[in-house]
Amino acid sequence: MGKKIDVLKHELVPEHIILSDKEAKEVLKKYNVSIDQLPKIFDTDPVVRAIGAKPGQIIKIIRRSPTAKKSIAYRVVIESAKSILNENLGEE
Secondary structure, three states: OOOOOOHHHOOOOOEEEEOOHHHHHHHHHHOOOOHHHOOEEEOOOHHHHHHOOOOOOEEEEEEEEOOOEEEEEEEEEEOOHHHHHHHHHOOO
């Protein structure tokens, strides 16, 4: 197998932070949304796997650019069909 790549160090991958339960509740309240209304990200996403996020957790994504300076987005981690299938088959 080839060399492992750390996706978190790639220049095009924005910063991803797992929110605490308290921070997640504050974000939902601030934007007056439910967790179901947030954009989704699969638990099989390479960055989600790298940071150890689990289904149901909210991730804060910070993108930096010369024009916008900083853009913040939130996504909720959901279980992918692949994860569900692997669970049922007893695989990782």
